[in-house]
Amino acid sequence: MRLADRVALVTGTSSGIGRAIALRFGREGARLVLCDVTQDVREGGEPTTALLAADGIAADFVPTDVSREADAEAAVAAALAQHGRLDILVNNAAIGSGKPLTDCSLDEWQRVISVNLTGAFLMARAAVRAMRAQEPRGEVRGRLVNISSQHGIIAAPEDVAYGVSKAGIVYLTRQIAADYAADGIVCNAVAPGKIVTGKGGRAAEPRWIEYSQHRTPWPRLGRPEDVASAALFLASDDASFITGENLLVDGGWMAA
Template identity: 60%
Template sequence: MAIDLTGRTAIVTGAASGIGRSVAVRLAAAGASVVIADRTPLPWHGGPSTEHLVTAAGGTAEFMACDLAVTSSVEAMFARAEARWGHVDIVVNNAAVSTGTSLTDTDDADWNHVLAVNVTGVFTLCRAAVRHMLDRPPRGEVRGRIVNITSQHGMVAAPEDIAYGVSKAAVAQLTRQIAVEYAAQGIVCNAVAPGKIETGPSARAEDPRWHEYWTSRTPWPRLGRPEDVAGAVLFLASDEASYITGVNLMVDGGWMAG
């Protein structure tokens, strides 16, 4: 049975590029009206905007500028989405940054920026979403759904990327906290933990040392694609995911099973 999100509104952060772009397109294809929350509307790797992709396919989407490192920007974006559609049913916290540095090479500014975007930004949007959802009548058993994007590197050490790894571990705990504290009120909160997902060219993607590391850790005979993560998010954002909350679902090709 195809998943139907008709009549629901979803916010996806970091939706201009990469995993967030794929998630936004997938949710819109299922019928959701999608807020594309990002700093800029165009993908960093080039090509048409996510809003264009969705609307050209007959879906509904609107880009809304948002800087997750600034609490007022996150709250203003949520308020705009609420005013535009009257309700927010699904929130996907995908946007994240990293420094690619070890402990001794990470300065205060970089550390603080990663935590501001990857942890505080997620906290702020979750808080706004839960406050909004608590004021709404439930659809069946559920008032709203939150899906946070974590990482396998929030469960095992993130090589040469300490701030990123610590931030993703924090988001996994935030997911559990929200799931437990608001289950009785019908708010569902889960996470998806991708393994290595190929999202386009980068310094690490073009370095043979990193490619060997990723492939050696991944039992599946390929690395991940953004669509792999989008499928898991779509499931958790839908009514098909019943009696599931507080889960950190791994989409990693078997990385964490090895």
């Protein structure tokens, strides 16, 4: 129970990596506020709240489009209203456009940036405001875990807006870490390599799966649970004196 009694708000929890993070955090004792635009599960199965309930874990679902300022504010307000504080924010919700520069419309660019980057900014701003106003637990007032990508460090094949948004997340992570360390705010990121989720389209195309297998030294691709374990570490008190870090969970992709 590494998150016993901690209040954790996680975005993009209905599917994939966010769902695995919600399930893991719930099983580690966190009090959960789950945010997403839908409760539909891309990979199929019961909604995340129902899976948690089956384990006897209560979680509030707050319908949230992270790119909307009012939604982001309302999600953090819901956590405070329900639990009186916010210990952990995980910025996980994201989309891609699958378009290289010359094919990417302004609308596609703006949608990806507004969900992935502006969404993380809005959620972080609301969360850090709340965290700064609350009593610390030990030396920490609150922890942020941003889900970035190895494609925020190296080019994202044929997805300019996604790659730029993820590079922005890596920067945002460092900026928040530096600006609010004195307030006891810890801010880190997890940079997944190729993680197999229920995402269809481009993510599941054989040419991209083969490309990822070729790039990943570890003899399998990633699982959502691999990312959830790293997020758990960074959200827990085990991660002490670590802030501004972007932790790769990529089976060695970036080492090779």
